[in-house]
Amino acid sequence: MSEIENRLRVVVAVPLQEEHCRLIEELEPRVELVRDHSLTHPMRGPADWSGDPEHVRTPEEQAMFDEMVDSADVLFGIPDVDPAALARTVAANPRLRWVMTTAAGGGSQVKAAGLEREALDRITFTTSAGVHGGPLAEFAVFGVIAGAKGLPRLLADQRDRTWPERWEMRQVDEMTVLVVGLGGIGAECARRFQVLGARVWGTTRSGEPVDGVDRLIPLDQLADAVGEVDAIVVTLPGTEHTHHLVGAEVLGAMKPGTILASVGRGTVIDEDALLAALDDGRIGFAALDVFEKEPLDPASPLWSHPRVLVSPHTAALSSREEERIARRFAENAARLLDDAPLRAVVDTVEFY
Structure with a gap:
């Protein structure tokens, strides 16, 4: 393959700081990284990939942006993180080979674009899955510890200036923690809970062992397992x-006082069933970073429930996220150029 052929024309379709653009070029010199910072919406904070909506x-600028995006072999980001914009450029650009979504759950954005099977087969879509594993695992650990140490009770007593009789807190190293989903985030959760001394179980579809996991639970046996964990x-x-x-069914099988932390996607949990489990004590504490519909409805009882911690889908946010995603992109670019399998490829049947 000639030097010209062995290059990728990559268009940055979302805001990305110049230092991270240069990092990609440094890590993979075979990439021709095309960007125009004046045409992407400015970030309002770290990893604000969709940029300022105002x-x-x-x-004229939109025409220039579309022309730039449509010239790509590869896109860094779905244009403006807008599925409709992705559908437009896929239809306009038959040379497009790969799109990296900046979201870990970018499969849902690809699904929302409503692409034809031909396009889904022609283009490889990848996500940033795994990049956010560390921060999300830390939130999960925080959530479980908050539940184990009775954070709501401590805060209430402090607010009321109450000095109660001493009471026993739960110890993580005496607990069994079930990680539902042992992908990049789940594996990081398992590793951290193991270090804290917990017995770690995890659900699996493949049956492949995962470091730090003492027992693998088939996903279809989840309801049978939840009654044995803390x-x-x-x-x-x-x-x-x-x-x-x-x-x-799953929530009803839990033993009283089970602690729940949610850091995947909010649609996995039935919030009506969760509220019932909170009210009858099967869930003793819930730390939630994701919800069925976001932003969380101001009328949702989850806001004011005394044993719920609401985090506005922000646990993964890190000032280093952009650098990590840039490094992931450069690594995958090298893999593509060297005919090696890409990491975090979207399953375009189930879109995850």
């Missing part, structure tokens, strides 16, 4: 098969 391109961490992506997987 920034509007002029018709805490559950949900990390699964949102698909048709995982929708409300943690529903009335």
Whole structure:
């Protein structure tokens, strides 16, 4: 393959700081990285890939942006993180080979584009899955510890200036923690809970062993296993098969006081069933970073429930996220150029 052929014309279709653009070029010199920072919506904070919604391109700027995007062999990001814009450029650009979504759950964005099977087979879609594993695993650990140490009770007593009789807190190293979903996030959760001394179980579809996991549970046996654990961490992506997987049957099988942390996709948990489980004490504490519909409805009882911690889908956010995703992109670019399998490829049947 000639030097010209062995290059990728990559268009940056979302805001990405120049230092991270240069990092990609440094890590993989065979990439021709095309960007125009004046045409992407400016970030409002770290990893704000869709950018400021109040920034509007002029018709001329939009035409320039579309022309730039349509010239790509590869896209860094779905244009403006907009599925409709992805559908437009896929139809306009038959040379497009690969699109990296900046979201770990980018499969849902690809699905929302409504692409034809020909396009789904022609283009490889990847996500940033695994990049957010560390921060999300830390939130899961925080959530389980908060439940084990009675954070709501501590805060209430502090607010009321109450000094109660001493009471026993739960110890993580005496707990069994079930990680529902042992992908990149789940594996990081398992590793951290093992270090804390917990017995770690995890659900699996493949049956392949995972470091730090003492027992593998087939996903279709989840309801049979939850009654034997002290805490559950949900990390699964949102698909048709995982929708409300943690529903009335699974929640009803839990023992009283089970701690729940949710860091995958909110659609995995049936929130009506969760509220019932919170009210009857089967769930003793829930730390939730994701919800069925976001932003969470101001009328949702989850906001004011005394044993719920609401995090506005922000646990994964890190000032280093952009650098990590840039490095992941450069690594996958090298894999593509060297005919090696790419990491975090979207399953275009189930879209995860």
